[in-house]
Amino acid sequence: xxxxxxxxxxxxxxxxxxxxxxxxxxxxxxxxxxxxxxxxxxxxxxxxxxxxxxxxxxxxxxxxxxxxxxxxxxxxxxxxxxxxxxxxxxxxxxxxxxxxxxxxxxxxxxxxxxxxxxxxxxxxxxxxxxxxxxxxxxxxxxxxxxxxxxxxxxxxxxxxxxxxxxxxxxxxxxxxxxxxxxxxxxxxxxxxxxxxxxxxxxxxxxxxxxxxxxxxxxxxxxxxxxxxxxxxxxxxxxxxxxxxxxxxxxxxxxxxxxxxxxxxxxxxxxxxxxxxxxxxxxxxxxxxxxxxxxxxxxxxxxxxxxxxxxxxxxxxxxxxxxxxxxxxxxxxxxxxxxxxxxxxxxxxxxxxxxxxxxxxxxxxxxxxxxxxxxxxxxxxxxxxxxxxxxxxxxxxxxxxxxxxxxxxxxxxxxxxxxxxxxxxxxxxxxxxxxxxxxxxxxxxxxxxxxxxxxxxxxxxxxxxxxxxxxxxxxxxxxxxxxxxxxxxxxxxxxxxxxxxxxxxxxxxxxxxxxxxxxxxxxxxxxxxxxxxxx
Numbered sequence: 405x406x407x408x409x410x411x412x413x414x415x416x417x418x419x420x421x422x423x424x425x426x427x428x429x430x431x432x433x434x435x436x437x438x439x440x441x442x443x444x445x446x447x448x449x450x451x452x453x454x455x456x457x458x459x460x461x462x463x464x465x466x467x468x469x470x471x472x473x474x475x476x477x478x479x480x481x482x483x484x485x486x487x488x489x490x491x492x493x494x495x496x497x498x499x500x501x502x503x504x505x506x507x508x509x510x511x512x513x514x515x516x517x518x519x520x521x522x523x524x525x526x527x528x529x530x531x532x533x534x535x536x537x538x539x540x541x542x543x544x545x546x547x548x549x550x551x552x553x554x555x556x557x558x559x560x561x562x563x564x565x566x567x568x569x570x571x572x573x574x575x576x577x578x579x580x581x582x583x584x585x586x587x588x589x590x591x592x593x594x595x596x597x598x599x600x601x602x603x604x605x606x607x608x609x610x611x612x613x614x615x616x617x618x619x620x621x622x623x624x625x626x627x628x629x630x631x632x633x634x635x636x637x638x639x640x641x642x643x644x645x646x647x648x649x650x651x652x653x654x655x656x657x658x659x660x661x662x663x664x665x666x667x668x669x670x671x672x673x674x675x676x677x678x679x680x681x682x683x684x685x686x687x688x689x690x691x692x693x694x695x696x697x698x699x700x701x702x703x704x705x706x707x708x709x710x711x712x713x714x715x716x717x718x719x720x721x722x723x724x725x726x727x728x729x730x731x732x733x734x735x736x737x738x739x740x741x742x743x744x745x746x747x748x749x750x751x752x753x754x755x756x757x758x759x760x761x762x763x764x765x766x767x768x769x770x771x772x773x774x775x776x777x778x779x780x781x782x783x784x785x786x787x788x789x790x791x792x793x794x795x796x797x798x799x800x801x802x803x804x805x806x807x808x809x810x811x812x813x814x815x816x817x818x819x820x821x822x823x824x825x826x827x828x829x830x831x832x833x834x835x836x837x838x839x840x841x842x843x844x845x846x847x848x849x850x851x852x853x854x855x856x857x858x859x860x861x862x863x864x865x866x867x868x869x870x871x872x873x874x875x876x877x878x879x880x881x882x883x884x885x886x887x888x889x890x891x892x893x894x895x896x897x898x899x900x901x902x903x904x905x906x907x908x909x910x911x912x913x914x915x916x917x918x919x920x921x922x923x924x925x926x927x928x929x930x931x932x933x934x935x936x937x938x
Contacts, residue, residue, distance in 0.1 A: 410669035413640040414676045418445040421678040422685055423645040423665055423694065425450070426499020427623045429685035431539070434568070434627040437637040445676065446639040447667050450474075450496035454625040459502050461759060462574075462612065462620055463767030468492075468503045469845035475503060478689055479843055481887045488843040491886065493687060497641055498624025500687070501613070506620060506770055508571040508611040510536060513602035514825055518815045529602055536600075537564035543572035543616060552577050553609040554585055559598035568626035570615040576769040577609075578741065580834050580858060580919060584772040585609060587916040591909075593780060605826060607774030618763040643669040646880040648682055648698035650714060660700070660715055689873050692721035693884040696875045709878045723809065724871035726888040727829075729863045730900060732907050733836045733928035735921035736856040743835030744856045771833060775826035775865070776906070778899065784906045809870065816866045820899070828903045829863040830910065836928050857928045858920060860911060862903035868893035 408416070420436055422429045425448030437444045453459045458468055468474035469492040478491040494500040519527040542563035555573060588594050588607025595606035615621040631637055647666040664677035684691050695701055699714030701721060706713050736742050743766075746752045758765035776784075783789075819825040836851030837859050851857060871888035891897050911917065911924030920926070927933060 408638050408640060410640060410643055410667075410672065410674055413445065413447075413638060413643075414667075414674035416443075416445060416638060416676070418443045418638075418676070418678045419680045420444050420683060421665060421676060421681075422446045422683045423648075424448065424499070424684070424686035424690070425497050425628075425639060425641070426494065426685060426687060427501045428499075429683075430498060430623040430627040432683060432685060433637060433639070434631040437631055437634050440634070440636055443636045444638070445678070446637075447643050447645050447665070447676075448497050448639065448641045449644045450494070450499075451641045452497045452624065452628075453502060454497070454629060459496070459498075459622070459624070460619040461756075461767055462506050462614060462618070462770065463755075463759070465503055465505055466845065466849055468494075476689075476883075478883055478886055480890075481885055483888070483890050484892065489888075489890070490843050490845045490848070491689070492845055493689065496624065497628060497639070498622050501622035502620070502624055506612040506614065507773065508540075508569075508600075508613050509773070510600055510602055512825060514819060514822070516602070518819075521815060522812060533562070533602075537562070538567050539569050540564035540567040541570045542611075543570055552582060555609060557595050557598050557604070557608060559601050562598050562601040568630055569613060569623075570621040570626070571611045571613050572616075573609055574612050574614065574768060574770045575618055575764045576766065578766070578769060578834050580740075580832065580916070581609075581769065581772060583915040583919060584774075584832070587910060587913050588774055590913055590915075591784060593774065593776065593784075599775065603824070605775050605777060605780065605824065607830070608772060610770065610773045612770045614768070618759075618768045640667075640669070643667050644880060645686070645694060646673070646697070648684070648694065648700075649675065649677075650698075688724070689884050689886055692873050693875050693880065695720050697878065697880055701874075705874055709875055711875075711878060721874045721884075722870070722872050723812075724873055724886070724888055725867055725869075726871070726890070727863050727865065728867060728869075728888075728890045728896065728900065729861050730904050730907075731837045731839055731859050731861050732904065732911070733839075733851070733857050733859040733932060734911055734924055735926040735928060736858050737919050737921050740856055740858075740919050741834070742856040742858060743833065743850070771831045774830040774910075776828045776830065777823050777825055778820050778827035778902070779823045781828060781902050781906045784909045785902070813868060816868060817895075819866055820895075826865045827899060828906070829865055830903075830907060831861050831863070833859050833861075835859060837931065839931055851928060851931060853928055853930060855928075859928075860907045862900070862907050864896060864900055864903065868895045 419442050425446045433444050433446045458464045476493040476495045480489045494503040496502045513529040516529045516532050593606050595604050595608035597603040613621045645665045645667045648662050649664045651661045662682040666675050686694050699712050702718040703713045703716040755766045759767040836857030838847050841847040869889050869892045873884050873886050876885045917924040
């Protein structure tokens with residue numbers, strides 16, 4: 405990367421301009437600049453933190469959430485129950501790949517094929533898999549991982565070995581982690597295929613984006629650092645794109661052609677141009693915000709905020725889908741080690757020192773996952789039976805606004821009724837939660853309740869509810885209005901209730917149940933119903 409000032413960047417000539425230096429933006433920049441005859445410019449609001457211990461230490465991920473130095477701090481508008489839900493997003497070079505929980509997972513084969521079925525040419529599992537593999541450098545399961553965890557499900561043909569992003573199995577496993585896979589095997593829900601092949605249901609250890617030193621491997625220290633010295637790539641950090649500029653004198657039937665962007669840096673506004681394309685990679689929330697503030701979107705919304713309408717497209721910012729989750733926090737059995745141990749700062753320091761010197765310990769751990777179909781969830785609740793799926797609805801499955809929304813809802817419903825497609829994801833943290841504070845991520849994933857706890861999370865994989873992201877003012881510096889409309893579709897509520905019941909069954913199954921008070925029937929107090937579980 406050529407270090408550059410905002411004024412020098414604005415005076416440069418680029419073939420491609422990329423608005424947003426997150427995961428997608430840096431990937432595009434690295435790939436485009438492989439051709440030395442192509443000049444690429446990237447504008448990123450955050451800064452380079454590729455040497456920051458908070459970013460590089462996997463166990464410190466949540467310490468960045470809610471911190472404005474790392475996190476945009478987005479949150480939803482009030483949902484049906486009035487709750488505002490926090491949405492951490494990385495405000496650094498590398499985007500959210502710098503602050504996430506390092507889990508390296510893929511969508512299912514059918515998920516990707518469904519994108520193509522919606523009319524998106526070139527989107528299929530067969531067409532995408534080579535690029536999945538091109539991005540990956542899978543570090544073969546280490547001896548310690550193979551000894552502690554069953555990783556026999558790995559299928560090398562679905563993994564890349566020479567891509568920029570390194571991933572591996574974690575080097576450290578808690579007792580809870582070690583009991584995860586055996587618990588699901590005892591429920592006849594052990595993993596049978598490699599999830600990276602797009603086919604894996606069941607509970608298993610999960611790959612994480614750790615490099616060979618067990619530090620975070622992410623877009624900022626892979627795609628960025630591996631292309632940083634190319635003279636045809638310029639990256640400007642600490643600068644915010646505020647508007648896309650389009651060619652003037654457009655006739656009624658002519659296409660809009662972007663030729664550049666406006667951006668701000670240190671209180672000054674600049675304009676910079678591209679001879680070929682302007683690429684918008686500002687993320688799920690800010691990409692539609694930028695389009696709308698540039699005059700592309702619903703005319704009703706743009707006029708409300710005084711934005712001149714260049715192209716009336718009511719689809720911009722619509723069809724937001726988000727995976728709602730529910731936590732269940734259980735009291736741990738006496739003597740179990742959980743993150744509540746870290747209330748003792750001496751133990752925190754010891755764990756940090758263990759990571760710094762030996763690259764292992766709690767700060768080099770992660771969480772396993774389990775993907776379960778709706779049929780598997782029902783079997784958990786009715787063991788020994790072959791429970792029929794609920795009657796398939798024939799109407800009112802879509803709360804969308806057009807035929808495309810209806811087709812998307814139908815494909816989602818098809819997955820729900822397939823025994824080989826996940827309806828739910830389960831994972832855990834070895835500690836308690838404060839579910840009443842979902843608007844504050846620094847509080848949500850911990851508890852002040854005395855004692856030691858273990859939390860299962862159930863995630864809705866394919867929500868039917870659809871929401872939106874739209875501008876909230878004419879200023880790019882004001883956060884957009886994010887409205888996922890959680891559980892607004894009745895099917896989502898039914899599925900989530902089923903997931904919550906299935907989580908209780910998992911907690912009450914050996915060997916995990918032996919690590920929980922009352923065999924997995926005692927919920928954290930305060931925070932959950934006092935009567936516990938039977």
